[in-house]
Amino acid sequence: xxxxxxxxxxxxxxxxxxxxxxxxxxxxxxxxxxxxxxxxxxxxxxxxxxxxxxxxxxxxxxxxxxxxxxxxxxxxxxxxxxxxxxxxxxxxxxxxxxxxxxxxxxxxxxxxxxxxxxxxxxxxxxxxxxxxxxxxxxxxxxxxxxxxxxxxxxxxxxxxxxxxxxxxxxxxxxxxxxxxxxxxxxxxxxxxxxxxxxxxxxxxxxxxxxxxxxxxxxxxxxxxxxxxxxxxxxxxxxxxxxxxxxxxxxxxxxxxxxxxxxxxxxxxxxxxxxxxxxxxxxxxxxxxxxxxxxxxxxxxxxxxxxxxxxxxxxxxxxxxxxxxxxxxxxxxxxxxxxxxxxxxxxxxxxxxxxxxxxxxxxxxxxxxxxxxxxxxxxxxxxxxxxxxxxxxxxx
Numbered sequence: 284x285x286x287x288x289x290x291x292x293x294x295x296x297x298x299x300x301x302x303x304x305x306x307x308x309x310x311x312x313x314x315x316x317x318x319x320x321x322x323x324x325x326x327x328x329x330x331x332x333x334x335x336x337x338x339x340x341x342x343x344x345x346x347x348x349x350x351x352x353x354x355x356x357x358x359x360x361x362x363x364x365x366x367x368x369x370x371x372x373x374x375x376x377x378x379x380x381x382x383x384x385x386x387x388x389x390x391x392x393x394x395x396x397x398x399x400x401x402x403x404x405x406x407x408x409x410x411x412x413x414x415x416x417x418x419x420x421x422x423x424x425x426x427x428x429x430x431x432x433x434x435x436x437x438x439x440x441x442x443x444x445x446x447x448x449x450x451x452x453x454x455x456x457x458x459x460x461x462x463x464x465x466x467x468x469x470x471x472x473x474x475x476x477x478x479x480x481x482x483x484x485x486x487x488x489x490x491x492x493x494x495x496x497x498x499x500x501x502x503x504x505x506x507x508x509x510x511x512x513x514x515x516x517x518x519x520x521x522x523x524x525x526x527x528x529x530x531x532x533x534x535x536x537x538x539x540x541x542x543x544x545x546x547x548x549x550x551x552x553x554x555x556x557x558x559x560x561x562x563x564x565x566x567x568x569x570x571x572x573x574x575x576x577x578x579x580x581x582x583x584x585x586x587x588x589x590x591x592x593x594x595x596x597x598x599x600x601x602x603x604x605x606x607x608x609x610x611x612x613x614x615x616x617x618x619x620x621x622x623x624x625x626x627x628x629x630x631x632x633x634x635x636x637x638x639x640x641x642x643x644x645x646x647x648x649x650x651x652x653x654x655x656x657x658x659x660x661x662x663x664x665x666x667x668x669x670x671x672x673x674x675x676x677x678x
């Protein structure tokens with residue numbers, strides 16, 4: 284690996300999505316990530332459909348570049364193996380409910396006595412403290428509790444979840460940001476620390492604009508469909524063929540849009556003369572714009588918008604995204620090698636470096652694929668010792 288985190292060692296007790304996604308980002312950046320799984324079972328996401336061969340596409344998508352070891356952490360010898368790995372570890376990741384790592388004997392208070400420089404990242408639903416801390420959380424619960432669901436969907440219709448797992452992935456992104464900051468701080472202090480990331484906290488943070496509007500006016504944000512809450516026009520519009528996003532909320536763009544659709548009079552219409560008034564009269568304006576946009580195909584509008592340097596975009600479905608020449612040139616879809624399934628396509632990384640580029644080459648590991656390798660290379664165990672651990676059910 285040649286990424287900017289080359290040489291950083293990670294031990295990760297991860298499952299399903301938030302922890303695995305965070306650990307995958309570290310692996311993309313060049314860290315050596317060891318995924319710890321229970322023998323014979325492993326991460327529950329290994330069994331999610333649809334499958335590619337006998338492997339879960341869900342699991343394959345967020346576990347690339349890692350090593351998998353199977354260790355029975357319910358046994359004393361299994362916990363001892365992890366404790367022997369900790370002095371060589373820079374980052375420990377866990378996304379269990381609060382208290383699980385303590386019951387294992389591997390909580391932060393114990394771990395820091397083994398390695399005072401350890402950065403210990405805990406991802407959970409409600410965080411390590413607070414009234415709701417013990418409760419289990421899945422992505423949709425986090426989205427709902429943190430406010431995202433209440434502002435997502437069409438006006439006057441039931442709220443809906445965000446279309447991808449922003450509860451898990453949002454937490455993973457905040458977690459990695461915090462972890463890299465802790466790595467930087469450790470260079471100065473020489474000390475590790477415990478990072479407490481709550482999925483629901485992260486949803487609150489991502490709802491910052493809705494919260495800001497409430498603090499300013501008492502307005503409780505509601506779903507607006509494809510419309511921006513504080514700018515108009517700034518939304519999804521239909522055309523004679525496909526939907527598109529048009530952004531023309533600021534002076535010069537608003538005036539150009541009026542000219543483009545053949546309605547220069549709208550620019551000086553008192554109902555639409557500035558952004559605040561356009562918001563108040565958005566229903567009237569939307570009716571006018573929809574009628575105009577339906578007179579041409581999306582591609583015809585895009586040609587006109589491009590020539591006029593407007594701000595616009597296609598509403599792409601996933602097939603259109605993965606075949607888009609732009610995303611492919613930027614290597615947002617890459618092939619990785621799986622030891623049994625051969626070459627597989629996965630989503631690449633948006634992190635582009637001029638020198639220390641991320642090298643995404645290895646697919647997600649089979650369960651316990653690297654157990655012997657890690658025990659041999661990290662702990663200097665010989666073949667007989669490893670065989671004995673396996674026969675005892677420790678690995």
